[in-house]
Amino acid sequence: MSRTELAATKRSDLQRSLLAWYAGAKRDLPWRRTRDPYAIWISEAMAQQTRVEVVVDYWARFLERFPTVSALAAAREDEVLALWSGLGYYRRARDLHAAARLIVERFAGQFPSAPEHVRELPGVGPYTAGAVLSIAFDAPEALVDGNVVRVLSRWFAKDAAPSAAQAWAWEVARELVPAPRGAGEWNQALMELGATVCSPRVPDCAACPVAHACAARELGLQAVLPRPKPRKAPVEVELVAFVVERNSKVLLEQRPAGGRMAGLWQFPTVQKSPRGARAAKLFPLELECEIRGGDELGVTAHGITHHRIRLVVQRGTMRARSLPAHWRWVELDALHTWALTGMAAKVLAQAFGRKHRRTRE
Ligand code: SF4
The missing domain is CATH 3.90.79.10 (Nucleoside Triphosphate Pyrophosphohydrolase)
Known part of the structure; x- marks a missing residue:
């Protein structure tokens, strides 16, 4: 059976099982209580390379000081960096600031909903675009981060070389994403499974809502897939x-x-x-x-x-x-x-x- 056929066979079962689990098990994170694209965008930028527990306080402080795109655009860069201080990867803060200015200039301060406009913003790569478009606007956009690569590699027992795993995962994620509605919940459910159950070293398969459809589990490969990236010597x-x-x-x-x-x-x-x-x-x-x-x-x-x-x-x-x-x-x-x-x-x-x-x- 090809991967595409397998995806088609599994799709509705996976969606039903995973979404039912997510509805009851999702963590109560503050940005999950809003559909404001600006607030969701900030949470996504902060959560890259940073643990969610750390992000919660930073996100609340940032939104309190800069509640809108226009407020962020009007700020001095050192103010933005001061609020970011401790989160690391400061390029993210500079990009947010530059993107906010561009949104004010081109879209009158309204966060754009057209995919081509979102993708043009500084610092917004395919992951962030997929996250904001699907979660805030429920657009049928896929997303792939490290959690999604891991979950999909295990569901389909895909043993891709680390350099090819992302591209493969994007293809599968696009096939699985619900359309025309439901992409936001689905993407969040996929990432939540990776973050809380299908963890890198010891996945909790006994608690997994999609264990019955997981090829890696069936083959006993869940601990070895996906193949880790070679690490740079410190x-x-x-x-x-x-x-x-x-x-x-x-x-x-x-x-x-x-x-x-x-x-x-x-x-x-x-x-x-x-x-x-x-x-x-x-x-x-x-x-x-x-x-x-x-x-x-x-x-x-x-x-x-x-x-x-x-x-x-x-x-x-x-x-x-x-x-x-x-x-x-x-x-x-x-x-x-x-x-x-x-x-x-x-x-x-x-x-x-x-x-x-x-x-x-
Ligand atoms: S069964 Fe195990 S390896 Fe498969 S998706 Fe669930 S937690 Fe991950």
């Missing part, structure tokens, strides 16, 4: 961040434009090792402003993509007479309003405990 990096205090203020430097975490603020940080050209792209080997190191305040770990960072937090004393252009003295009590890197939050915790964490707690 690069070990050692950094030193300096906490320089003066009159209830601390010294911050802004990350350079165009690189990782561009425009965000951090404690002055240098890279101790490795000192090769590849690692030096993350942090400079020398500071722009001379700082003399003092007592060690602690050591913490941090990860940036495949870099495994050992971060030493040290007191420092500024030696220079004037500040470089992208350095500032910042009131400790105002730090939560600045767009800090995730690592800066860890430095704060090491140096001052929870009192001066970046988020409003």
